[in-house]
Amino acid sequence: DCTFRYGGNGVGVVQVAGSDPTVSGCTFSENTCSLYIDSSPTFGVNLIGNTLNQGDWRPIHAPLDCIDNVVFGNTIVPRVDGKWNGIDIPSSTISESWLLPTLPHGFLYYFNWATITVKGPSGPVLTIPNGEIIKMTYSRFEIGSNTEPGGLVADGVTFTSINDDTGGDTNGGTGAPGPGNWQRLDFNAMARADSCLITNCEIRYGGNGVGVVQVAGSDPTIAGCTFTDNSCSFYIDASPTFGVNLMGNTINQGDWRPIHAPLDCIDNVVFGNTIVPRGDGKWNGIDIPSSTISESWTLPVLPHGFLYYLNWAAITVKGPSGPVLTIPNGEIIKMTYSRFEIGSNTEPGGLVADGVTFTSINDDTGGDTNGGTGAPGPGNWQRLDFNAMARADSCLITDCTFRYGGNGGSTVEVVDSSPRFERCDFSLSSTAGAYVHGAAADPTFWYSSFTDNTQYGIRTTSGQAHVIHSCFEGNGLNGVLVVETNAPTGTLLMTNCWWGAADGPSGEGTGSGDAVSAGVTYEPWALTPACADLPTGTGDDAPAVLTVRPAYPNPFNPSTTISFELPATAPVRLSVVDLQGRRVATLASGELPAGRHDLRWTGRDDRGRHAPAGVYMFRLETGGEVRTGKLVMLK
Numbered sequence: 001d002c003t004f005r006y007g008g009n010g011v012g013v014v015q016v017a018g019s020d021p022t023v024s025g026c027t028f029s030e031n032t033c034s035l036y037i038d039s040s041p042t043f044g045v046n047l048i049g050n051t052l053n054q055g056d057w058r059p060i061h062a063p064l065d066c067i068d069n070v071v072f073g074n075t076i077v078p079r080v081d082g083k084w085n086g087i088d089i090p091s092s093t094i095s096e097s098w099l100l101p102t103l104p105h106g107f108l109y110y111f112n113w114a115t116i117t118v119k120g121p122s123g124p125v126l127t128i129p130n131g132e133i134i135k136m137t138y139s140r141f142e143i144g145s146n147t148e149p150g151g152l153v154a155d156g157v158t159f160t161s162i163n164d165d166t167g168g169d170t171n172g173g174t175g176a177p178g179p180g181n182w183q184r185l186d187f188n189a190m191a192r193a194d195s196c197l198i199t200n201c202e203i204r205y206g207g208n209g210v211g212v213v214q215v216a217g218s219d220p221t222i223a224g225c226t227f228t229d230n231s232c233s234f235y236i237d238a239s240p241t242f243g244v245n246l247m248g249n250t251i252n253q254g255d256w257r258p259i260h261a262p263l264d265c266i267d268n269v270v271f272g273n274t275i276v277p278r279g280d281g282k283w284n285g286i287d288i289p290s291s292t293i294s295e296s297w298t299l300p301v302l303p304h305g306f307l308y309y310l311n312w313a314a315i316t317v318k319g320p321s322g323p324v325l326t327i328p329n330g331e332i333i334k335m336t337y338s339r340f341e342i343g344s345n346t347e348p349g350g351l352v353a354d355g356v357t358f359t360s361i362n363d364d365t366g367g368d369t370n371g372g373t374g375a376p377g378p379g380n381w382q383r384l385d386f387n388a389m390a391r392a393d394s395c396l397i398t399d400c401t402f403r404y405g406g407n408g409g410s411t412v413e414v415v416d417s418s419p420r421f422e423r424c425d426f427s428l429s430s431t432a433g434a435y436v437h438g439a440a441a442d443p444t445f446w447y448s449s450f451t452d453n454t455q456y457g458i459r460t461t462s463g464q465a466h467v468i469h470s471c472f473e474g475n476g477l478n479g480v481l482v483v484e485t486n487a488p489t490g491t492l493l494m495t496n497c498w499w500g501a502a503d504g505p506s507g508e509g510t511g512s513g514d515a516v517s518a519g520v521t522y523e524p525w526a527l528t529p530a531c532a533d534l535p536t537g538t539g540d541d542a543p544a545v546l547t548v549r550p551a552y553p554n555p556f557n558p559s560t561t562i563s564f565e566l567p568a569t570a571p572v573r574l575s576v577v578d579l580q581g582r583r584v585a586t587l588a589s590g591e592l593p594a595g596r597h598d599l600r601w602t603g604r605d606d607r608g609r610h611a612p613a614g615v616y617m618f619r620l621e622t623g624g625e626v627r628t629g630k631l632v633m634l635k
Contacts, residue, residue, distance in 0.1 A: 001025040004034075008055055012036030022046040032057035037066050038090075048073040059086030059110050059170065064094065071101045078106030082168035086110040086135070094150075095120035099127045108132065108167045111139035111182075118142070123149035125195045130156035133167040136182030138208060144191035144218065151195025152185070152220075159185070159212075161205035179255045180208040180231040189217035193245075196220035204228040207254055211235030221245040231256035236265050237289075247272040258285030258309050258369065263293065270300045277305030281367035285309040285334070293349075294319035296557045298326040298602045307331065307366045310338035310381075317341070322348035324394045326559050326602075329355035332366040335381035337407060343390035343417065350394025351384070351419075352559075358384070358411075360404035378454050379407040379430030388416035388438065394553070395419035403428045410435035410459065418442040423531070425449045432456040433475075436465050439486050445470050449531045456481045457514065465492055471531040472514040473500035478507060479514030480522075491521045498526040543567055548620055548627045555632035559602045562587070562618050562629070569593050572622045576601055576631065584611055587618075603633055 001024075007013035008031040014023060017038040023046065028034040034052040037044060044066035052060065052074055062070050067087065070076070078085040085107050091114045103109070109132065118126045118141070126143075128134070134157060144150040161181035162171045184206055187196055198213075198220060206212035207230040213222060216237040222245065227233040232254045236243060243265035251259065251273055261269050266286065269275070277284040284306050290313045302308070308331060317325045317340070325342075327333070333356060343349040360380035361370045383405055386395055397419060405411035406429030412421075416438030426433030426448065433450040434457075436443060441463025448467075450457030452474040458465065459478075464487035472479030479499055485492055499505035499513030504525045507515030516522050547565040554560055562574065574588040585606050587599045601618070605611050616631040 003027045003029070005029045005031060008032035008034070008057070012061060013055075016040055016044070016047075020046060023050060025049045027051045027053075029053040031055045033060065035060045035062065035070065037062040037070075039063060040066055044069040045073070050074045052076045054079045054085050056084060057172070059084055059088040061088040061090070064089055064092040064098075064116070067101055071103060076104055076107060078104070078168075082106070083172050084170060085168050086170045088112060089114060089116070091115045091117075093117040093119070094124050094126050096122065097125045097127075100129060100132065102129045102132065106168065108170060109134045110162060110170055111136040112162070113137060114139045116141045117145075118150035118152060119145045119148040119190070120150065121148060123151065123192050123195070125151035125153060125192070128152075128154040128157045133158045133160065135160055135162045135164065135167075135170050136206070137162045138182060140183035140186060142186045142188065143196060143220075144188045146189045149190040149192050151192040153195060153197045154201055155197070155199045156201065158202040159204070159206065160202065164205060177205045177229070179205060179229050181205045183208045184210065184212050184214050184235075186214045187216065187218045187220045191218035191220060193219040198222045198225060200224040202226050202228070204230060207231035207233070207256065211260060212254075215239055215243075219245060222249060224248045226250045226252075228252045230254040233259055234269070235260040236262060236269075238262060239265055243268040244272070249273045251275045253278045253284050253306075255283060256371070258283055258287040260287040260289070263288055263291040263297075263315070266300055270302060275303055275306065277303070277367075281305070282371050283369060284367050285369045287311055288313060288315070290314045292316045292318070293323050293325050295321065296324045296326075296559075298559045299328060299331065301328045302331065305367065307369060308333045309361060309369055310335040311361070312336060313338045315340045316344075317349035317351060318344045318347040318389070319349065320347060322350065322391055322394070324350035324352060324391070326600075327351070327353040327356045328600075328602075332357045332359070334359055334361045334363065334366075334369050335405075336361045337381060339382035340384045341387065342385060342395060342419075343387045345388045348389040348391050350391040351386075351397065352394060353397050353400050355399045357401045358403075358405065359401070363404060376404045378404055378428050380404045382407045383409055384412045386412070386414045386417045386419045386443070388440070390417035390419060392418040396422075397424055398422040399424065401425045402433070406430035406432065406454070411453075414438075414441050414443045414463070414465075416440040416463070418444070420444045420446070421448050422446045423448060425451070426457070427451045427453060429453040432459040434458045436460040437462050439463060442466070444468070447531050449473075450475060450479065459483070460485055460492065462486055467492065467494040467497060469496050469526070469531065470494070471498040471529050472505070473498070473529075475514050477515065479505060479516055480520050481517045482519030485519055489521070491519050493521045495521065495524060496526050497522065498529045498531065502527045546622065546625055546627070548629070551618065551629055551631055554630075555634050557603070557613070557634040559600050560631060561598050561600045562620075563596065563598045564620060564627075565596045566592060566594050566622065570623050572620070574599055574621075575619045577617050577619055579615060579617070584616060601631070
């Protein structure tokens with residue numbers, strides 16, 4: 001029955017540090033802070049019947065195990081001006097399931113440099129009631145650990161910065177909210193899949209360190225949430241169900257790093273959520289860690305404004321079935337010290353890429369993905385390795401751009417394999433645009449360009465290469481250097497190529513263009529850039545009648561290409577139907593120009609869902625004609 005007022009200089013006007021006083025029926029008013037409880041052996045059960053008027057400097061401070069008694073055993077009265085109205089929670093471990101109390105109107109929870117850990121042999125679950133506001137400074141939740149289970153259930157909760165005035169000015173107006181003001185929600189390996197349910201929550205101003213939500217080998221359900229103004233939204237190390245329970249969220253790109261997710265989670269991250277790019281073009285990306293692709297797969301087409309980023313990562317495509325990675329037209333792959341490994345010495349693999357740009361993270365093509373750090377330069381990333389078992393029938397690279405690669409070798413390295421490159425541009429490598437070696441190496445470069453590479457356009461030390469109507473210009477040492485070749489003629493045939501000058505190559509040549517070494521047959525050469533007027537497959541080469549080719553590959557997984565040639569510009573409808581004639585997907589619907597067209601089906605229906613394995617038909621309708629073909633999609 002005491003009155004405490006005008007006190008609390010330093011901490012609370014009453015401080016409890018490991019003892020068990022009875023404080024009952026008292027009134028606290030106009031203090032800097034009313035209660036500061038470090039710990040209480042009876043969880044504060046003897047702090048009862050008091051009236052606690054919120055002070056003017058800091059919220060009430062109490063461990064989680066005392067909150068029930070502080071909230072339900074006393075009357076806590078908020079300040080009218082909305083300042084400092086909160087319960088300040090220190091670091092705590094929850095080892096038994098518990099429901100966080102609903103605070104009186106006007107109050108919210110505050111974590112200041114605190115870690116809330118939920119774990120224990122029984123798999124405890126922390127439940128946060130709907131409508132609660134959790135404000136934090138450099139704090140985080142750790143759900144489960146690598147050895148003990150735990151869970152978190154939160155619906156309609158706001159996780160935000162102490163500087164955010166949502167719900168009141170909890171820190172008395174100190175500072176503005178910003179990305180990274182607090183840390184994250186960590187769902188560790190033993191986080192319980194059945195009891196990690198984060199739904200309809202607002203998550204903002206977090207992500208200090210990594211993502212504001214970090215998933216490390218667990219399978220939380222995060223649905224219907226909105227992520228705004230974080231430094232990074234998601235950081236997924238691994239998910240046993242490939243992130244299928246991350247769905248229906250609106251993920252606004254943060255201001256420090258792209259979303260981080262393994263390749264096997266990308267489909268669900270991209271198609272199951274709405275990801276929104278920053279308006280200034282910065283950081284808009286999906287950061288992919290090292291991954292091995294052992295089944296054929298098509299990289300998802302990212303929403304407008306986003307691109308892929310590999311940071312010190314290796315993407316390996318190999319497996320007993322000869323998997324093929326397909327990268328859709330128009331995608332941009334930015335890299336830092338990263339590479340693709342296609343096949344290995346013992347297992348096959350393939351890569352199909354059309355109209356893709358492979359470049360440096362410092363290249364602002366498609367957006368400033370690293371926030372303006374550094375200028376692009378040769379050797380910013382490594383290479384594409386086509387190893388001995390790279391599949392000749394499924395290594396087709398068309399209309400792609402490769403620049404700023406070659407760290408540790410060349411931008412493209414071909415070892416005992418036979419990939420095909422059509423209309424590609426290789427430039428600004430730290431060594432060679434392409435390096436060919438191994439007795440069985442036999443790549444094809446058709447209408448491709450090798451320009452401004454630090455040392456060589458193409459370098460070979462064994463094997464051979466077919467180079468047709470290509471361009472070499474501005475390469476530092478040689479357009480082509482042949483150390484050794486296994487070509488039947490004893491030289492590499494590179495006829496009808498442009499060497500940067502009308503009088504042909506220098507070096508072993510007599511002209512002033514890029515140099516060639518011995519072992520190159522370069523005559524006749526092109527008098528104008530051979531790759532400047534690339535064949536397009538439309539117009540002049542239009543056939544006299546409609547021509548439809550069989551789909552390839554077929555059977556397939558995950559994608560196949562349907563090719564046809566139009567004799568004239570005409571309306572075209574190309575559909576995929578099931579055996580009952582029901583439309584599954586529409587690949588084209590509208591007027592197309594004369595000439596060849598290659599349309600790919602990725603095994604998805606018109607709503608973006610994976611179609612089941614089985615037999616389908618393609619149906620091409622144009623000019624009064626209908627052509628069909630069989631498609632077999634494998635599991």
